[in-house]
Amino acid sequence: MLHIINKSALTNGSLDTCLRTAESGEILLIEDAVYAATKGSALEAKVREAMGRLKINVLMPDLEARGLADRVIEGISPVDYGGFVDLVAGNKNCQSWL
Amino acid sequence: MSDVKKFMFVNRKAPHGTIYALESLEVVLITAAFDQDVSLVFLDDGVYQLKKGQQTKGIEVKNFSTTYRALDGYDIEKLYVEKESMDARGLTEDDLLVDVTVLTSKEMGALMGEQDVVLSF
Numbered sequence: 014m015l016h017i018i019n020k021s022a023l024t025n026g027s028l029d030t031c032l033r034t035a036e037s038g039e040i041l042l043i044e045d046a047v048y049a050a051t052k053g054s055a056l057e058a059k060v061r062e063a064m065g066r067l068k069i070n071v072l073m074p075d076l077e078a079r080g081l082a083d084r085v086i087e088g089i090s091p092v093d094y095g096g097f098v099d100l101v102a103g104n105k106n107c108q109s110w111l
Numbered sequence: 112m113s114d115v116k117k118f119m120f121v122n123r124k125a126p127h128g129t130i131y132a133l134e135s136l137e138v139v140l141i142t143a144a145f146d147q148d149v150s151l152v153f154l155d156d157g158v159y160q161l162k163k164g165q166q167t168k169g170i171e172v173k174n175f176s177t178t179y180r181a182l183d184g185y186d187i188e189k190l191y192v193e194k195e196s197m198d199a200r201g202l203t204e205d206d207l208l209v210d211v212t213v214l215t216s217k218e219m220g221a222l223m224g225e226q227d228v229v230l231s232f
């Protein structure tokens with residue numbers, strides 16, 4: 014399953030709840046959720062821990078827009094819009110967390 | 112009309128994902144035209160508004176981050192960032208595209224208390 018998150022995890026609980034409930038599958042961070050993919054934030058340890066059981070992807074155009082493309086946590090997969098489509102097509106189902 | 116009031120704009124949202132950051136900037140520029148005492152505060156995800164190196168071409172929206180650098184041309188020179196918010200996001204003053212005054216949460220609260228008008232975005 015693919016989980017798509019679009020809210021900043023420092024001000025919204027979507028990523029937290031997703032990580033709490035999802036046992037396996039993939040996550041795609043887009044829009045304001047991309048901050049969770051950056052090194053040095055208070056969320057880094059939690060995200061690294063989740064990477065053991067979930068594959069985490071981040072939409073690069075959104076990170077570039079926020080000036081943080083050079084700070085992705087190692088092990089998180091960068092994707093472009095084509096990669097976004099491939100993720101949706103390649104997973105059996107997906108949930109856009111709002 | 113000689114009454115100058117102290118206006119504070121409190122910015123707490125990340126840029127681009129919502130319209131708040133851009134709208135705040137628009138209102139700040141309007142306020143400047145009325146020769147008021149304007150302070151800008153960046154708290155929580157609002158500190159991301161000032162991140163250097165924003166390249167918005169890929170998401171096809173206006174890169175308004177350059178406008179923060181033009182604010183001193185409108186006599187808006189009081190920019191404050193909360194230290195705790197920067198720390199939680201792994202950011203330092205070197206990551207920001209303008210010169211700011213870094214305040215602790217307590218100092219920020221005191222400054223807020225001195226204002227005549229506080230507008231929240």
